[in-house]
Amino acid sequence: MDVESLVRAMPKVELHVHIEGTLEPEAAFAYAGRNGVTLPYGSPSEMRRAYEFTDLQSFLDVYYAASSVLLTRRDFYDLTWDYVERAAAENVRHVEVFFDPQTHLARGVALSSVVRGIACALSEAHGRWGISSALIMCFLRHLPEEDAMKTLRQADGYLHLIDGVGLDSSEIGNPPAKFQRVFAEAREKGLRVVAHAGEEGPASNVADSLDLLGAERIDHGPRSMDDPALVERLARDRVCLTVCPLSNVRLRVFDRIEDHPLKAMLDAGLAVTVNSDDPAYFGGYITENFLASVRGLGLTAEDVRTLALNAIEGCWLDEAGKAKLRAELDEVFASS
Ligand code: HPA
Ligand code: ZN
Numbered sequence: 001m002d003v004e005s006l007v008r009a010m011p012k013v014e015l016h017v018h019i020e021g022t023l024e025p026e027a028a029f030a031y032a033g034r035n036g037v038t039l040p041y042g043s044p045s046e047m048r049r050a051y052e053f054t055d056l057q058s059f060l061d062v063y064y065a066a067s068s069v070l071l072t073r074r075d076f077y078d079l080t081w082d083y084v085e086r087a088a089a090e091n092v093r094h095v096e097v098f099f100d101p102q103t104h105l106a107r108g109v110a111l112s113s114v115v116r117g118i119a120c121a122l123s124e125a126h127g128r129w130g131i132s133s134a135l136i137m138c139f140l141r142h143l144p145e146e147d148a149m150k151t152l153r154q155a156d157g158y159l160h161l162i163d164g165v166g167l168d169s170s171e172i173g174n175p176p177a178k179f180q181r182v183f184a185e186a187r188e189k190g191l192r193v194v195a196h197a198g199e200e201g202p203a204s205n206v207a208d209s210l211d212l213l214g215a216e217r218i219d220h221g222p223r224s225m226d227d228p229a230l231v232e233r234l235a236r237d238r239v240c241l242t243v244c245p246l247s248n249v250r251l252r253v254f255d256r257i258e259d260h261p262l263k264a265m266l267d268a269g270l271a272v273t274v275n276s277d278d279p280a281y282f283g284g285y286i287t288e289n290f291l292a293s294v295r296g297l298g299l300t301a302e303d304v305r306t307l308a309l310n311a312i313e314g315c316w317l318d319e320a321g322k323a324k325l326r327a328e329l330d331e332v333f334a335s336s
Helices: 003-009 025-035 044-049 056-069 073-089 101-105 111-129 145-158 176-188 203-213 222-226 228-236 245-250 262-267 286-297 301-314 319-334
Strands: 012-018 092-099 132-140 164-168 192-197 217-220 240-243 271-274
Touching (some): 012 217, 012 286, 012 301, 073 092, 092 319, 111 132, 145 176, 176 192, 192 203, 203 228, 240 262, 262 271, 271 301, 286 301
Parallel strands (some): 012 092, 092 132, 132 164
């Protein structure tokens, strides 16, 4: 099998996907219609054509505006179901999904509609395709820590459905130190911790996410490469980095996929993985992220296998679940 066929056939683990970022324009129009919400676009194709981003903030403005069509539990269920259908078709076996409660609470949507809608679709995906999952509640870093704290406490009744907390939105000007207390409280509640860092912000945000927030994985993290001592630490401690190549190009972190440091990160021994971030906005889901990386960076079959193994190692399945995925992966690569 050639490398691209291996990418398509192999079992995949997705560790960085925002459920709101899977909102395709056609679905946005469908939800807008049934909810009586008006979008600032005439059609799904016009909406798609507006996706020309210059940086993270220019994307976030569009992304938060589009999320205004999500109002009911059914919307969150349908959104998540559409995503898992695609994931199943791409041989995703395990997914850890982010959601942004504050985006919805601010519009008067009940937290129960958000969490129960998403969790119900994820549970049905397990029954239908055997896709396992985890749910990660992200705090918006452009808002004050008190707002995150209030959200965390509101989630008390849903902690049986939520596995961890994350940190997303505008990285520049909103360092990890701003959220130390809320992450400490989340850890006390038994929640696992990840954080976006080193996407647009400096390498120091990566170290601070580990040291001040207790993050066990770093979402994005390519700017880590600016600090050789940090690279050594991340490699030594096998800190999983959930890299999103198409996102980084579309948000102009790197001009072209050929300039992306993914291959250099692999060669430096980092536990990097390939993920889709906001696939409805960035031109592709997990398979497309792998294929763009293979084509742009000349990744070998061995590189692809390492990326897949890193995701299995870094995910929150138990050891038996990981062993099963490793065996499936070995089977695909052995038959190549
Ligand atoms: N970075 C920060 N916040 C986000 C992103 C991202 O790539 N996607 C959705 N929210
Ligand atoms: Zn992200």
